[in-house]
Amino acid sequence: MEHFIENDKQYVANTYGRFNVELVSGDGAEITDIDGKRYIDLGSGIAVNTFGVGDTEWKDAVIEQLNLIQHTSNLYYTKPCVELAELLCEKAKMKKVFFGNSGAEANECAIKTARKYYSDRHEGKEGKIITLQNSFHGRTITTLSATGQDVFHKDFGPFTEGFEFVPANDCEALKKAVGPDTAAVMIELVQGEGGVNALSQEFVNCIKLESQKYGFLIIADEVQTGNGRTGKYFACEHFGLNPDIITTAKGLGGGLPIGACLFGEKTEFTLGSGDHGSTFGGNPVVSAGAVSIVKRIDERLLKEVTEKSDYIKSELLKVNGVKSVSGLGLMLGIETEKPARELANKALEKGVLVLTAKQKLRLLPPLNITMKQLDKAMKILKEIIEE
Numbered sequence: 001m002e003h004f005i006e007n008d009k010q011y012v013a014n015t016y017g018r019f020n021v022e023l024v025s026g027d028g029a030e031i032t033d034i035d036g037k038r039y040i041d042l043g044s045g046i047a048v049n050t051f052g053v054g055d056t057e058w059k060d061a062v063i064e065q066l067n068l069i070q071h072t073s074n075l076y077y078t079k080p081c082v083e084l085a086e087l088l089c090e091k092a093k094m095k096k097v098f099f100g101n102s103g104a105e106a107n108e109c110a111i112k113t114a115r116k117y118y119s120d121r122h123e124g125k126e127g128k129i130i131t132l133q134n135s136f137h138g139r140t141i142t143t144l145s146a147t148g149q150d151v152f153h154k155d156f157g158p159f160t161e162g163f164e165f166v167p168a169n170d171c172e173a174l175k176k177a178v179g180p181d182t183a184a185v186m187i188e189l190v191q192g193e194g195g196v197n198a199l200s201q202e203f204v205n206c207i208k209l210e211s212q213k214y215g216f217l218i219i220a221d222e223v224q225t226g227n228g229r230t231g232k233y234f235a236c237e238h239f240g241l242n243p244d245i246i247t248t249a250k251g252l253g254g255g256l257p258i259g260a261c262l263f264g265e266k267t268e269f270t271l272g273s274g275d276h277g278s279t280f281g282g283n284p285v286v287s288a289g290a291v292s293i294v295k296r297i298d299e300r301l302l303k304e305v306t307e308k309s310d311y312i313k314s315e316l317l318k319v320n321g322v323k324s325v326s327g328l329g330l331m332l333g334i335e336t337e338k339p340a341r342e343l344a345n346k347a348l349e350k351g352v353l354v355l356t357a358k359q360k361l362r363l364l365p366p367l368n369i370t371m372k373q374l375d376k377a378m379k380i381l382k383e384i385i386e387e
């Protein structure tokens, strides 16, 4: 195969700081580049490839549906999206699902729903949505407006109105910000792009109490934390939180684009016919693949996720130059003395794919990575961090 980095630089928009590697194929948690060099993948395409590359069950499900019908439109009923919705509602104890194609779209749906829920109850008035500083909710103008990080805002105004930010884990600030004009509080239970930081239980309790007081909705953005990533199906289970809306995407499709917005008792009837839509949303091929993913995220797998997480944490905390390890399950952030991006490049050279988030190394391995692969990857990380 011919190299294609130069053509990429010429023809693909320069929006990504790509690593200097051309990936071609893979198997589970191992990926092969154009020169045949193998890597252990601790990123899973940013928490997307839940069961790694080339997962047989997922491929079979996708191909089976591909042979039936690849797309209809949302004007007709198709089975895979119904099956997926039912499964998700069971897992999350929610009532209904709207399907889109990405995390940002799932959050757009959540924001529209929260606004309409408020409007329905306040004679058409507009409610505001509180999100957290350092959050990440997407790249569309509205989800960007909801994102509490100035680095992403620069140059893209004007923004969608109606969002206010409070510092994470600051109950007093939250209490000051919320009131009768609040439509919703939107949170990531573990802030991913913001540096892999879990919220405190006290803060989550504080949001719950304030929500009972004012009647605003709680939206959990589980785009990254959902689908088993943190050792529970949804991260809100760690906190005893029952959100009114849950959004998820990344790992749900096992590698194909999908986003889902899940509605609880309060919100299941908020959106009606014509209120929202998506041409590709609930696509049968993508949904069939997602069904095969969701079905396998069971207690046994979740226990494995937690065990692997404990193993990674204990190995890394022994390493000189590791200052802290944060996160939940297989969503971990490593604070190191050396700059993270430099370490990520070194890891790549030595055959390990890792990500960064803010000043940290970020690990999001496929949930089915083997202990042997993990062990090998940890040895390499130890080497480069201590070097």
Ligand SMILES: *Cc1c(COP(=O)(O)O)cnc(C)c1O
Residues within 6 Å of the ligand: 101, 102, 103, 104, 105, 107, 136, 137, 138, 139, 188, 192, 193, 221, 222, 223, 224, 249, 250
């Ligand atoms: C990745 C991410 C998004 C955006 O998802 P896209 O599929 O890139 O639109 C939103 N929220 C969180 C928490 C994310 O991690």
